[in-house]
Amino acid sequence: MAFLLDIEGTTTPIDFVHKVLFPYARNRMAGYVEEHFEEIGPEILALESEAAKDNSGGVYREEFRMNSPGSVSDYLKFLIDNDRKSTPLKSIQGMIWKKGYESGDLVSQVYADVPAAFRAWREEGDSINIYSSGSALAQVLLFRHTDHGDLTGFIDNYFDTNIGHKKERNSYAEIASRLDVDPSGIVFVSDVDAELDAATAAGMRTYLSIREGNPDQENAGGHQTVRSLEEIV
Numbered sequence: 319m320a321f322l323l324d325i326e327g328t329t330t331p332i333d334f335v336h337k338v339l340f341p342y343a344r345n346r347m348a349g350y351v352e353e354h355f356e357e358i359g360p361e362i363l364a365l366e367s368e369a370a371k372d373n374s375g376g377v378y379r380e381e382f383r384m385n386s387p388g389s390v391s392d393y394l395k396f397l398i399d400n401d402r403k404s405t406p407l408k409s410i411q412g413m414i415w416k417k418g419y420e421s422g423d424l425v426s427q428v429y430a431d432v433p434a435a436f437r438a439w440r441e442e443g444d445s446i447n448i449y450s451s452g453s454a455l456a457q458v459l460l461f462r463h464t465d466h467g468d469l470t471g472f473i474d475n476y477f478d479t480n481i482g483h484k485k486e487r488n489s490y491a492e493i494a495s496r497l498d499v500d501p502s503g504i505v506f507v508s509d510v511d512a513e514l515d516a517a518t519a520a521g522m523r524t525y526l527s528i529r530e531g532n533p534d535q536e537n538a539g540g541h542q543t544v545r546s547l548e549e550i551v
Contacts, residue, residue, distance in 0.1 A: 327509030361406035412456035435547035490520035
């Protein structure tokens with residue numbers, strides 16, 4: 319069996335992501351963009367088309383100038399403030415968080431049941447895989463620097479939005495293909511109904527993660543619910 323796990327609200331408290339990681343990156347965004355402007359050229363190029371759509375739709379009213387570090391960082395902070403699942407944003411955030419983890423400024427939080435579940439699943443020969451809107455780099459860093467130690471030894475693969483967005487059926491079909499596992503042999507756990515719906519449409523088994531601090535889910539949409547990963551056997 320293969321497990322596919324969301325991060326935010328599933329393995330890690332939402333508050334850690336929104337109250338620690340996002341502000342950390344936002345506060346350092348201008349300086350990082352200024353210092354690493356040439357290195358993040360591919361991300362800036364990808365941002366240009368995203369900003370053009372936001373400008374034409376009246377969502378973002380400032381001019382986006384891809385040759386201006388200040389303009390680029392302002393748009394990136396706008397994306398953070400709007401919790402945009404932007405692939406280039408997530409890539410740059412991961413680069414900033416890398417420095418934070420390596421310096422010891424950041425230590426990620428995982429729920430206490432996560433390490434135990436990981437150990438139990440691996441003892442059964444199951445694979446463990448992560449699928450998050452955060453970049454693959456950010457995912458590795460989060461699980462390497464947790465308050466329960468380095469958990470990366472348990473994890474086989476990291477998938478991000480380069481494979482597709484999390485509310486699209488095709489994303490899950492592609493993940494199943496890459497894992498070389500029939501979708502019926504994959505268990506996906508998330509706190510977001512729309513993601514679970516997409517995974518179900520692709521043929522996966524699903525569980526809705528109920529954690530303290532998660533948004534209320536009055537209707538589980540037919541998905542089984544769990545309050546701990548250890549409940550899934």
